[in-house]
Amino acid sequence: MPPAESTSLRERKKTETWHAIHDAAADLALDGDMSCVTVEAIASEAGISQRTFFNYFSTKEDAILGVRAPTVPELPEDFLDGDGLIHRTTELLLSVGRSTYAEGDAERRGRLFDKFPHLLLRRREMMLQGEDLVYQAIAEAMAQHPEWAHGLNSHSVEETARMLTMAAGVPLRYLVGTRGTTGEYLDRHTVDDALDLYQDLYRKLS
DSSP states (O other): OOOHHHHHHHHHHHHHHHHHHHHHHHHHHHHSOGGGOOHHHHHHHHTOOHHHHHHHOSSHHHHHHTBOOOOOOOOOTTTTSSSOHHHHHHHHHHHHHHTTBOTTOHHHHHHHHHHOGGGHHHHHHHHHHHHHHHHHHHHHHHHTOTTTTTOBTTBOHHHHHHHHHHHHHHHHHHHHHHHOOOSTTOOHHHHHHHHHHHHHHHHHHO
16 A cells, blocks of 8 residues: 555645646636637646546546536435425535535636636536436435435435435526526525525415
């Protein structure tokens, strides 16, 4: 087993290379147009080989946006217990969404979306990937939980988990649609306010 220091250095170098590629791609895109941003140009600007580029990003669009596969943290044992489950699920979705992007990159990403609106489709794809991972994690947790293991009324665990995940995503879609935000701009108060509106509207309509 390699020493911890060696592993840490290797991971740090990988992170630095990832950011170097993303920075080069984003800057090239903002300075020119999409046709000028090629894998060859990005690799040259970042000081790497084209082969190395594809070790980190599958497409130039992903390099420009600086996106990576979403990840879901391990759910707390009491995640399904008590009130506020939809709130916790919304916060989980937000956390997973943030895991796909480089930290502190929201302002530049906003400029990229403004200049290249078609990149919003990739953001949508990443959101759906994240939602699916959250759904799977919640379904697995429900299947092991004494109060949720049999689903909800006549609905299965899978159906219940899917509906919870979709419902919890409504406030975030509302904020993205009304504010054009990429995620980092959402503080706890903003999310809480959107959740309150969602729950107030649901109670009014039900």
